[in-house]
Amino acid sequence: MNKTTQQEIHLANRPVGLPTMTAFDFVEKAIPVLEENEVLVRTLYLSVDPYMRGRMIDAKSYIPPFQLNEVITGGAVGEVIDSKSDAFKRGDVVTGNLNWAEYTAASDKAIRKIDPTLAPITTHLGILGMPGLTAYFGLLDIGKPQKGETVVVSGAAGAVGSVVGQIAKLKGARVVGIAGTDEKIDYLISELGFDAAVNYKKDSFADDLKEALPNGVDVYFDNVGGVVTDAVFTHLNKFARIPLCGAISSYNNESKEVGPRPQSAMIKTSALMKGFTVGDYTADFNTAATDLGTWLSEGKLKYEETIVEGFEHIPDAFLGLFKGTNLGKMLVKIADPEVAVL
Known part of the structure; x- marks a missing residue:
């Protein structure tokens, strides 16, 4: 050198x-x-x-x-x-x-x-690093999706969200993604196998989301926050679980956001919302990395x-x-x- x-x-x-x-x-x-x-x-x-x-x-x-x-x-x-x-x-x-x-x-x-x-x-x-590990732990430890439940993922075409949706499908859930372009919507459905996906930038977002959620929301993996999360909260089922991973919609706000308060929706549904970071799970990294690596090598995960x-x-x-x-x-x-x- x-x-x-x-x-x-x-x-x-x-x-x-x-x-x-x-x-x-x-x-x-x-x-x-x-x-x-x-x-x-x-x-x-x-x-x-x-x-x-x-x-x-x-x-x-x-x-x-x-x-x-x-x-x-x-x-x-x-x-x-x-x-x-x-x-x-x-x-x-x-x-x-x-x-x-x-x-x-x-x-x-x-x-x-x-x-x-x-x-x-x-x-x-x-997929084998911080984003994949974040998806793995947030979904499986907090979200705990069960077969036949509906899992909604915001920021679904991103590094974390795309893995969340695929793992949820592996667990037998019905998966609905939220993203910001029609190209990403098509990718989620045609490439990653999501059951439905909704463009939050369209004027019809609220109606499209309602149509995509005939059975409500059992798990909401939140990467975005803001008005997207406000909309999803109106569809929470009893005992819904909400892994709170990110709030990218507000990271550049110059003043504090004021929006619908979550307490009422959560009390009515006995929902659980828990914030986390991947660093909470360092003791279990090897287990997660092994699972992610196996699923990737078997072609069960795409990125x-x-x-x-x-x-x-x-x-x-x-x-x-x-x-x-x-x-x-x-x-x-x-x-x-x-x-x-x-």
């Missing part, structure tokens, strides 16, 4: 409303020098995810906020270029929470090796990826999440492998 400097992306300010490019600062820095038990990882793919918007706010949450004028971090897959750890060698393919940078000096405890012969390496940022190419386009890909430009997992390809064999 002849390079001595690299590009990083820092958080330049704390945006109000939908972030713009001014929130991101491209900085040239020296490629880090390794300390003991560290490895130098060259980034191949970066994941951009909606939860990152919350980390741009200086507020208490389940994960610390990004710091101003410091590098942004997120899920990534990369190759080991150099190592001062007995656990990793040059050419290993790894995944972990890495810098929005061309290279990261990572602790050997912060990354894990992946086998690129078992599945494409990008799946470890999607899509929207891949934006180029380090300079990381902010574009991130902002695209809030415009719904992605089908499935949104990723950024940073580089082809230099030494790893894929």
